[in-house]
Amino acid sequence: MATAEAHHDEHHAYGLMRWVTTTNHKDIGTLYLLFSLLMFFVGGAMAMAIRWELMQPGLSFNPHFFNQMTTMHALIMIFGAVMPGFVGFANWQIPMMIGAPDMALPRLNNFSFWILPFAFTMLLAPLVLSWFGVGGGGPAGGWTMYAPLSIQAGMGVDFTILSIHMMGVSSILGAINIIVTIMNMRAPGMTLMRLPLFVWTWLITAFLLIAVMPVLAGAVTMLLTDRHFGTAFFNPAGGGDPVMFQHIFWFFGHPEVYILILPAFGIISQIIPTFARKPLFGYESMVFASAGIAFLSFIVWAHHMFTVGMPLTGELFFMYATMLIAIPTGVKIFNWISTMWRGSMTFETPMLFAVAVVCLFTIGGLSGLMLAIVPADFQYHDTYFVVAHFHYVLFSGSIMAMMGGAYYWIPKWTGHMYDEKMGKIHFWLTTIFFNITFFPQHFLGLAGMPRRIPDYALQFTEFNVISSIGAFGLGISQLLFVYIVYQTIKGGEKATDRVWESAHGLEWTVPSPAPHHTFETPPQISAADAHS
């Protein structure tokens, strides 16, 4: 199909209204990705404030402001940067990868995106209002919102609760759309076991989302009625139970962790075979491992709360169940390495990111195994060891996978190649500064530095200085990413349809940039075309 013809068929409004009214999966994917990038910088600015406070002992800010920063940094990065980012990838890629013309429910798709700007305006409003002397600022009780601290707090928590409800609606609608699309709109011959792995991981993620977002909604609604309507679900003074909040929260929270990482696994599984020029090793076991991880995610939640004083048998159960996760996760790592083994590798920017994710995510996975061992966890719990652990899985897992994915697919999205040299510089700066920032935090945690403190004893100074310097470098390096993306959208070397020498999959059979409508006539998939 010639590009000019495709353009003729677009039928959409122009200017701003194009983006407000669009029901096109590619446009909505772009909106999600740009929104995610914006939130990445908002949350990143908060991280800079945190590291500024912690660079030296002594206070620079009021601790109440510091607590708002840690709380909102987490909320914005999780719900604003990572989750919408992955939905952006899903929107762009899933229809193209399964040979569908669009998402199954395009208007719902538009709605689920446009909820988000309002949700995050709501989340950020109390912080901004407090600069103008209105109210007591944003939520400051941690993103986990533990009761009774969150019952005691100001209106920032109410804004957060309503904002979480809106994000939850958006996520659930998005998840329904993805499941319906994958189940109903696959091209003839695209059987489930022929789906690209990115599509598989998103299918599983979407089920997790539908299962747990309502649980979070329930938890925060109970919090809201405790705060304003005289109930006492979590308030011990009225016969409530503060620990119940944690159980409900983490019943959402642990599957949430895999919602944040499974699509990243999917992206990595697309990138590595392309640049190793070799099919993905162990496709079936990858699918089963993803499903296994998703199942286990529902029975390990209490490992986030080993110190609440559970019965011994409870602690043992959650320890054993948590250790089990190492097995399917290990299978994935081994499969990726076996895919590289005896391949014919080249190291363009997406591959660099993919290799770094495999390596650095594993560091986070192994420290996760350490955290599962209950007696040792009593020493690690709520220290910087945990902070280091979850940044290794979330930053060098989820976020770096998304960056790799962006470099991998941006030629298809824009029709231009990004600047390879700049991409590589961005990769190395990110990887090096990331490790300078977070590796020393393992040592801080083991030496006894608690998390979420604005000031610390003098023996923690040295590693905090290093960590802060790393963080400022990491933050500044991301401006380069924006510059590269901007340059690529504006122009650059023309991308071919296949883009990468050994790219496999339906998205590489359409022109670059992908025309507004693709696969209006479904392609026929044979066994030979199946997964790369």
Place this chain on the structure above:
Amino acid sequence: MRVTRQTLSLMAKLGSAILLSVVMSVAHAEWGLNIRPPVTKIGEDIIGLHNAIMWVCLGIFVVVFSFMFYSLYAHRKSKGYEAAKFHHSTRLEVMWTVIPTLILVALAIPSTKTLIAMEDTTQSELTIKVTGYQWKWRYDYMDSGFGFFSTLTTPRAQIENEEAKGENYLLEVDNHMVIPADTKVRMLLTANDVIHAWWVPAIGVKKDAIPGYINELWMNVTEPGIYRGQCVELCGKDHGFMPIVVEVLSKSDFDVWLKEQQGTQLAAADTGTQTDAVQVAAADSSAGGEMNMEELMQLGEKVYAQCSACHGANGEGLPGAFPAIAGSPVAMGPVSAHIDVVVNGKAGTAMQAFKNQLNDADLAGVITYQRNAFGNDTGDMVQAADVATKR
């Protein structure tokens, strides 16, 4: 102009931080990489477990990634390496499922043993109840019928970077929790307001202090000495400022200390030391003396240190989050309503019922201070007897 100055100060801060780190690393750096040496048997078991898992993890990492890095080195297109075509191997896949399982079982066995030992609080010889408050700890010696609060003593000026920081910056308190060496001490943990967590790394115990719950843990410290820790569950604004100091004495020294405490606690009640509410009330009724304005203000200024965490050193509060006292309708309004808020707290906020923490004289002093300092100048005096009626 303003931007330039900010940039300069930013550069200065960065520069001084780098310089500081270099100087400190040369002078007396504590580049602690691992858990600090424990002083209990359980602590040793934990560090043994920790080291074992860490080495296992490092070993796995090195073995697995030596394959990857070899592959990255050898299997490159630029070296003319032709890609192989294989995409699965049942034998390998079974192997890398079974071997990790065996490693996990090997780790689970010693972990289970240690955990069972940690949870066995029977046959203790001494019980101490620990209560978390925003933002201090209270220790009650249940068997001996006395208790005390333990509050941060690091001066505000050190925290605000106006003075050089002391050796135990942020890890020093007025009253240590004192325990005997070589004794199994059981601790009961709870909280008054929100969730806190009690942790002393060298002792190897950590547990949440939760309102409405009573959690248990035990410790048996072999070596006398002073061990420091912190609250490790976010509990509001001053979460970072409620340290824990445990002083371990030999058994005979501990007995002496215990006698001393039992004697002084009752006597101290009417001189203004914080103590248990029941004892306070009893002591007050016998004292009942009136104070003049100057005495009340002096006492009040001292006690106000407890209020300043939220309400600010100059009563300015934190707009929107914590109300100001300077010019506030409570401090300038009816006296009895003011006493009521301080004595009984305000439900659903961080404002605690201070009747549990302060005696009548202290409360009278601090209320008088709040009504006359910061330009409030109401001229009102509040006496201990006025406070007693609100209890």
